Amino acid sequence: MANLDTTIPRSLMAALNAEVERTKRTTSAVITAALSQYLGITLHTLFQVSTSGALVAGVYEREVSVRSILEHGDFGLGTFAHLDGEMVVLDGHAFQIKGTGKVSEAGPDAGAPFAVVTRFDPEIDAQSDPIGSSAELEKSCDQYRNSGNIFYAFRLDGHFTRVRTRAVNPPAPHTRLADAARAQSEFTFEGLAGTLVGLWSPGFSSAFSIPGYHFHFLSEDRKHGGHLLDVVAGPLRLRVEALTDFHLALPESEAFLKADLSKSTTEELAYAEHSH
Ligand SMILES: [Zn+2]
Structure with missing residues (x-):
């Protein structure tokens, strides 16, 4: 700057x-x-607060406000302070999907320990094939990724036949993410319009980010959502932005400064992120 x-x-x-x-x-x-x-x-910048490793290690406290997140992007995902649900940032609004399944718009003073956002400015606007599973969703998106070494933002809109999501419940303080993930709630929605907010991160980013695809779902009526586990949909409108600029904002909280982040957390993160 x-x-x-x-x-x-x-x-x-x-x-x-x-x-x-x-x-x-x-x-x-x-x-x-x-x-x-x-x-x-156009500024194809991905702005991330904190690291996935810090989240895995249990640094869940408020590190940044929703107001500050929205200053850096209008599209993205994350979680809320104390791991109180999943975050979807869409069209400049931040939504909170709690473990109870309740969805509400987060106010500017709500806090988050981790978020990744961009000012969504897609250069591809296409239509996907019908999608029968998460694997097929990833394959559809792969067609529009010409490199494994930069970041991508994906937005998919349309009608969803079935969506399975999860939302985290606030764990006891100092619980590691893998243990918190055991207390997550899972939801299945059928026959509804909505949006998938997705990011793809390169393998080398695993030290601080979530490598591969990461999708959060939000229904058009803003009543349902969560971290995507499985999906049947489409064809969907598919928009893609390649992101070649990455901004990592490291927290200054005591919890972050004192956390032991020297160990690899890739396996624990994979466990927490996926269906089990
Ligand atoms: Zn997620």
Whole structure:
């Protein structure tokens, strides 16, 4: 990041302040969006708060606010403080899917220990084949991934025949993620419209991210959702953005600073992320 010190007409300054007030974004965020639009520079940046390893090790406390997450992206996924449910960020709104199955929009002051977001700006807008399973979903998305060494964001919209999801319940403090995952709730939804919010991360990112595909589901009526376990759907509208810029924001909390993150957590993470 660089600093910009400049002189602009008072009328523009007033309009800028009004936009900041209206959107609840920072001045920097509004100017960056305006400049990137004027200069034709799209910023394919993935912004991540904390690391998957920290989550596995039980660093679940609030590290960042939803307001701050939404300043860095309008699309993505994560979890909430104390591991209280799954997060879906869609069209600039953050939704919380609790272990009870209840879905609500998270307020700007809600906290999260981990989130990954981008300003979704897809360069591919296609239609998938009918999808009969998670494996087929991944195969459909693979067709639009021309590298295994960068990140991708996938958005799929349409009618879902069947969706199986899970949502975490808040575990006792200091429980590792693999043990917390045992207390998750699972849900099956049939015949509904919705969206899959997905990220694909390269294998080398396993030290700090979740390698491979990671999808969260949110129904169109915003009443159902969760971390995707299995799916039958489609064909679905499929949009893809390749992401070549990665921003990792490390927490400054005591819990993060003191956590032992030296061990590989790949296996524990795989266990926690998948159906079992
Ligand atoms: Zn998830």
